[in-house]
Amino acid sequence: MKRYPKPVSLRQPLAALLVALAATSMPAVAQTTINLTAVDGYPPKSLWIKEFIEFYIPEVDKRLAKDNKYKIRWNQAWAGQIVKPNGVLEGIQKGLGDIGIVTTAIYGDKMNILAVAYATPFVTNDPELVSKTIDEMADKFPAIKKTFASYNQVYLTNAVVLDTYQVFTKPAVKSLAGMKGLKVAGAGFNLRYLEPVGAVGVSGPLTGYYNQVQTGVVDGSLLWPEAAATFKMAEVAPNMLKADIGAVNTKVLTVNADVWAKLPAEVKKILQDVAIEYRDLLAKLAKEEGASSVADYKKAGGTVHDLPKAERTAWAKALPNLAQQWAAGLDKEGAQGSEMLKYYMDAMRAAKQPIERQWDRE
Known part of the structure; x- marks a missing residue:
């Protein structure tokens, strides 16, 4: 009697293949x-x-x-x-x-x-x-x-998130004299820059500046160009006094x-x-x-007024020594304020920054 080869079973290899596929599709560790x-x-x-x-x-x-x-x-x-x-x-x-x-x-x-x-x-x-x-x-x-x-x-x-503070106002301000009597919105810490130039600070968050200027609550705000462009400040405060107060x-x-x-x-x-x-x-x-935000501000109708260098220096010198006041307050709390101030200013000096005042050395 003629013998034929035994039929190959497909069940066992197929089952093995399915097990292997299942194993590879599952993560090694539960997520x-x-x-x-x-x-x-x-x-x-x-x-x-x-x-x-x-x-x-x-x-x-x-x-x-x-x-x-x-x-x-x-x-x-x-x-x-x-x-x-x-x-x-x-x-x-x-x-x-x-x-x-x-x-x-x-x-x-x-x-x-x-x-x-x-x-x-x-x-x-x-x-x-x-x-x-x-x-x-x-x-x-x-x-x-x-x-x-x-x-x-x-x-x-x-x-x-800002390269430097500038002053954005409804009336045109081209000099420090133009700041006198203005109400200017700011974050809080930066409002201390205003009194020595005759302006009045009004504390509040960035999200409210547009409405505050529009409604006359304030005459302007301390802002940086990117935020001024993003929040469309040129519509209500079309004048920027380029004072380069600094990055913070x-x-x-x-x-x-x-x-x-x-x-x-x-x-x-x-x-x-x-x-x-x-x-x-x-x-x-x-x-x-x-820089590009200044261009955007101008395109939106804003005008930029450069504060003369001598007046910028005068503004810096008119301020009380905010830095040493800050450091002294922390020193009283045992928080190494004077050491922190020196560390920060040393870093600025090492990077050859355009420092108007040696705040820690006065």
Whole structure:
């Protein structure tokens, strides 16, 4: 009897193939999803929020995806959805937000520890230099991070989002004499520049400047060109006095301390590493967009008046020594104010900045 070869069974190889495919399609480690609510009271068109949305979040997600162990589900709450601009610090403190951008300039005494650039106007227009120096100081002087810890927060980095303050007004101002009697809106710290030139400061957040000028509550505002262009200030304040008052750190990226304590070490490292890159990106953009924003302001109907150099120097010299006042106040609290001031000014001198006053040496 003729023998035929035994039929080949397809069931066993097919089953093995399906098992193999299933194994390769499953992650090696189960992925953990972390919920984080990001907050700020300013709208998404603000430079620092725009870049948080377009750079920080995607970059964090990309790095987490490399080993696929953790994934963040972001809840983004901007423009007052959870907190107003002057409520971010308290919002993160209370856990209303997990991570957010605190505008330190509007917090007066609470954030006085970070006001060294505000206390030293007419020193530098370099946002990259200021932001890196402030982070160096945060690592060197414990009082800075302890201040944020006292508000139940972990300091990740600071941010400089402006190249230099200018004065934007409804009436044309071409000299210091033109400042006399004007009401000028500002963030808080910078209002101290106004009294020596006869102007009156009105404290408030950037989001309100347009309406304040439009309704006559104020005659103008202390702003930087990028923000003036973004918030269409030329429509109500069509005159810019180019005084180059200086670059300052105005933002801090923080995380609620209770949330931070629960995060895996790998996630913490990525959030921190990307924060530094976010800091550097904002400073770079602030520098790059300064000049182009002046052009945008002009296109929108604005006029730029250059403050004569001699008057700029006179403005700087007319100010009380804000820096030493700031340092002395911190010294009384044991916060090394004088040492911080010297460190900051040494960094500016080393970088050969156009310093109008040696604030720490007077």
